[in-house]
Amino acid sequence: MISVDEARALVLALANPPETEEIPLHQALGRAMAAPALARLTQPPFDASAMDGYALRSADLPGPLTVIGTAAAGVPYEGETPPGSAIRIFTGAPVPAGYDRVMIQEIVTREGDRITVDGAGSNLNIRAKGNDFSQGSVFHPPRPLRPADLALLAAMNVPRITVARRPRVAVLAGGDELVPPGSQPAPGQIVSSNDIAIAALAREVGAEPLVLPLARDTEASLRERFAQAEGCDLIVTIGGASVGDHDLIAKVSADLGMQRSFYKLAMRPGKPLMAGRMGKAAMLGLPGNPVSAMVCAKLFMQPLIRAMQGLPPGPQLARAVLARDLPPEGDRQHYLRARLAPGDGLPRIDPFTDQDSARLWVLAEADALLMRPAHDPARRAGETVEFLPF
Numbered sequence: 421m422i423s424v425d426e427a428r429a430l431v432l433a434l435a436n437p438p439e440t441e442e443i444p445l446h447q448a449l450g451r452a453m454a455a456p457a458l459a460r461l462t463q464p465p466f467d468a469s470a471m472d473g474y475a476l477r478s479a480d481l482p483g484p485l486t487v488i489g490t491a492a493a494g495v496p497y498e499g500e501t502p503p504g505s506a507i508r509i510f511t512g513a514p515v516p517a518g519y520d521r522v523m524i525q526e527i528v529t530r531e532g533d534r535i536t537v538d539g540a541g542s543n544l545n546i547r548a549k550g551n552d553f554s555q556g557s558v559f560h561p562p563r564p565l566r567p568a569d570l571a572l573l574a575a576m577n578v579p580r581i582t583v584a585r586r587p588r589v590a591v592l593a594g595g596d597e598l599v600p601p602g603s604q605p606a607p608g609q610i611v612s613s614n615d616i617a618i619a620a621l622a623r624e625v626g627a628e629p630l631v632l633p634l635a636r637d638t639e640a641s642l643r644e645r646f647a648q649a650e651g652c653d654l655i656v657t658i659g660g661a662s663v664g665d666h667d668l669i670a671k672v673s674a675d676l677g678m679q680r681s682f683y684k685l686a687m688r689p690g691k692p693l694m695a696g697r698m699g700k701a702a703m704l705g706l707p708g709n710p711v712s713a714m715v716c717a718k719l720f721m722q723p724l725i726r727a728m729q730g731l732p733p734g735p736q737l738a739r740a741v742l743a744r745d746l747p748p749e750g751d752r753q754h755y756l757r758a759r760l761a762p763g764d765g766l767p768r769i770d771p772f773t774d775q776d777s778a779r780l781w782v783l784a785e786a787d788a789l790l791m792r793p794a795h796d797p798a799r800r801a802g803e804t805v806e807f808l809p810f
């Protein structure tokens with residue numbers, strides 16, 4: 421069996437370079453930029469007042485000065501600025517050439533057109549032209565776009581951007597025991613939960629999931645579902661990955677021409693994961709146990725989807741202090757569902773005592789996956805360990 425790191429490299433190698441599309445800025449939240457954006461103007465485009473008050477010359481202080489005009493945001497003052505003069509100015513207005521500071525109105529006394537300044541203060545209260553960015557400045561963050569990025573792009577006067585097309589991900593869950601949520605399970609049946617979770621994990625990192633109807637445990641049913649996944653960039657099957665008589669994914673995908681990168685890895689949960697290529701699409705075969713499926717999706721599917729958009733794949737391990745003693749690990753890298761709590765410096769991490777890979781309630785209450793390498797020796801409370809946050 422290969423290691424988690426080897427498997428991860430093989431999965432990431434399945435990512436083709438992203439296809440791109442141009443979209444309006446208001447649709448760009450969470451998208452990955454596929455080309456740099458260049459600022460079309462300088463910001464601020466002029467020396468701008470940062471306060472409501474009076475623009476004047478420092479050399480003329482403390483006055484008295486004569487108020488000879490007004491400037492407001494969007495309405496510049498166009499006149500002369502002789503020595504001994506000032507203008508009334510409001511936040512966002514251009515500061516006329518000749519004046520070098522703005523005094524806030526709270527420290528100015530005005531009688532008619534005459535002002536005197538009662539205090540000094542060191543602030544010039546002027547935002548210099550270009551102090552935010554200049555025309556031609558290049559913006560291309562290596563992460564999904566956030567609201568602040570959209571604000572910056574808008575201020576750069578860039579109304580449309582080039583992004584990676586969302587990867588289309590087919591989610592193929594199956595098993596004779598499964599019925600959709602909301603139906604009445606017959607004896608021996610359970611409600612399918614994996615497909616909704618895996619689709620959500622795909623959407624979380626920018627993919628467009630296509631959840632296929634539940635497959636039956638027959639080759640014909642699986643073939644039909646694979647045909648429905650035609651045109652997707654990634655096919656994610658869930659269940660049927662193990663060694664039982666009804667575990668048909670390996671056989672059917674091989675019959676359909678899957679070029680396998682690997683099958684099974686030294687990881688817990690998630691040992692029966694498989695990965696490869698089916699035609700132009702990448703394929704991941706996740707194990708059916710719900711926790712195993714989600715842990716594999718977090719560790720392999722989400723990085724692959726990010727890589728398909730040209731983004732750094734993640735996830736990044738963080739460090740925490742162990743809250744209790746743990747026994748030595750076996751021969752598989754182990755991801756334990758755990759709770760996080762604030763600590764002195766690093767957070768404290770406390771793994772649940774029950775790590776059964778079918779318990780969704782525990783997974784829903786977990787904040788993190790505590791990662792323990794294969795053959796990790798016994799650990800004591802207080803030691804530093806690594807985890808993946810949810």
Ligand SMILES: Nc1nc2c(c(=O)[nH]1)N[C@H]1C(S)=C(S)[C@@H](COP(=O)(O)OP(=O)(O)OC[C@H]3O[C@@H](n4cnc5c(N)ncnc54)[C@H](O)[C@@H]3O)O[C@H]1N2
Binds near residue numbers: 614660663692709
């Ligand atoms: N003899 C062995 N048996 C098993 C091994 C093994 O090495 N030798 N590995 C175990 C491990 S580890 C895992 S993980 C599971 C994976 O099995 P499959 O991928 O074949 O998954 P299924 O058998 O189809 O299902 C397992 C379990 O999960 C439930 N399930 C499946 N799909 C869904 C769904 N969409 N929503 C909710 N629950 C689902 C299914 O009912 C089963 O209970 O194999 C072990 N066995």
Ligand code: MOO
Binds near residue numbers: 687691692707713777
């Ligand atoms: O991989 Mo199984 O995922 O250990 O439950």
